[in-house]
Amino acid sequence: MKKYILLLFLLFSLILAGCGPKTTGKTDFKIITTIYPLHLIVNQIDSTVTSDALIKGSISPHHYSAKPSDIVKINRADILFKIGGPFDSWIDDIVSKNKIDIKTVNFLGKMKISEDSNPHIWLSFKNSKKLATITDELLNEEYPNNKSNHKKNLNKFISDLSKLESEWREKFSELENNKVILYHPAWKMILEELNVGITTVIKNNPQKNITLKEMRNIIDKIKESNTKLIIGEIQHKDPIIKRIEKQTDIKVIYLNAIGSSEFQTYDQFLKYNLNKIYYGLK
Numbered sequence: 001m002k003k004y005i006l007l008l009f010l011l012f013s014l015i016l017a018g019c020g021p022k023t024t025g026k027t028d029f030k031i032i033t034t035i036y037p038l039h040l041i042v043n044q045i046d047s048t049v050t051s052d053a054l055i056k057g058s059i060s061p062h063h064y065s066a067k068p069s070d071i072v073k074i075n076r077a078d079i080l081f082k083i084g085g086p087f088d089s090w091i092d093d094i095v096s097k098n099k100i101d102i103k104t105v106n107f108l109g110k111m112k113i114s115e116d117s118n119p120h121i122w123l124s125f126k127n128s129k130k131l132a133t134i135t136d137e138l139l140n141e142e143y144p145n146n147k148s149n150h151k152k153n154l155n156k157f158i159s160d161l162s163k164l165e166s167e168w169r170e171k172f173s174e175l176e177n178n179k180v181i182l183y184h185p186a187w188k189m190i191l192e193e194l195n196v197g198i199t200t201v202i203k204n205n206p207q208k209n210i211t212l213k214e215m216r217n218i219i220d221k222i223k224e225s226n227t228k229l230i231i232g233e234i235q236h237k238d239p240i241i242k243r244i245e246k247q248t249d250i251k252v253i254y255l256n257a258i259g260s261s262e263f264q265t266y267d268q269f270l271k272y273n274l275n276k277i278y279y280g281l282k
Contacts, residue, residue: 029142032077034088035061036259037122038107040266041132042081045153046139046146052077054091057260060235061087062206066094074100079138083122084108085115110134123257124189125165128266132157160267168274169194175281179227181218181250183241186257187231187273196277199227202244206236215244222248229280233257253280 029049033039036056043051054070055061074080074094082088084106095102108115111130121127136154140147172178172194179197182188184206191198200221203210210218221227222244232241232254245252255273263269 030077031079031081032073032102033081034083034091035122036261036263037128037266037269038081038083038131040259040263040269041122041128041135041157042139044157044265045132045135045150046143048146049139049143055258057258058234058256059258060206061090061258062235064090066090070094071098071100074098074102077102078142080104081135082106083119085119087119105134105138107131107134118185118188120186120189120257123186125161125193127189129158129161157266161270164267164270165193168278171278172196172281175278177226177228178281179225180229180231180277180281181222181227183230183232183238184236186233187255187277190270190274191277194274197227199225202230202240203238206238210240215240218244219247222250229253229277231255231277231280251280253277 031039031042031049031051033042033051033053034055036053039051039053039056042049052073054066054073055064071094074091075098080091080095080102082091082104085108087108092104094100095104107121108117108119111121111127111134113121122131132154136150139150143150178195179199180191181199182191182201184203185201188198188201200218202218228251230241230244230250230252232238232252234254234256235258237254241252244250253276255276256269257273259269263272
């Protein structure tokens with residue numbers, strides 16, 4: 001009889017445990033992100049959540065083509081994080097074509113930013129804090145028992161970024177010449193936040209070729225403004241940069257706007273790129 005009562009008690013306890021909120025242990029909840037920086041933010045807010053990114057390294061979001069393994073990843077995920085707008089609209093086609101039932105978070109929409117605006121919101125101190133805050137809110141819905149950890153991690157994330165922004169603004173202000181030319185507007189927001197001078201942007205749309213007249217105008221601006229650095233990206237190795245470099249004394253560096261698995265944290269990813277800009281100008 002005692003054994004019977006004990007078994008009933010254990011069974012009742014298991015039922016209660018199963019009905020309760022999700023706990024703080026390692027979860028089977030999965031998030032898939034379109035780009036690697038979003039994965040880094042998820043991981044820093046809650047490392048118990050399994051997350052992965054479709055695009056990392058030198059792959060350009062503008063030329064991404066889903067592999068069968070990517071379709072599997074999306075299918076197995078509970079939530080999809082995307083930037084939104086034309087930037088990663090290809091993910092909507094993949095989800096629709098493969099009839100994948102998945103909750104999708106559109107960050108441009110969540111942040112009430114126009115889809116026609118610069119979509120590189122993760123390359124901004126201000127916007128990356130908002131991305132982390134929204135991520136915190138979404139994870140709190142799934143794991144209310146982790147709320148205190150999420151809050152602590154969010155506060156650290158924001159604090160670390162504020163400190164990083166202050167440090168780099170001071171470093172760039174000490175340079176005699178901190179003017180740059182951007183190949184593409186990806187780094188425009190964060191450089192403006194750091195008071196780095198942007199002479200011009202070579203291509204607002206990487207898919208569009210520039211004319212000879214436009215190239216001459218860029219070369220003239222380089223000479224007139226005494227700009228010493230072009231910032232390119234490993235995702236866009238455009239021959240036009242080499243042509244401009246050959247016709248001027250300008251230095252060229254290539255940044256990684258998407259990030260890769262070598263970066264374990266978001267601030268590490270930013271530091272790597274900001275360091276390259278700084279020493280490119282120094």
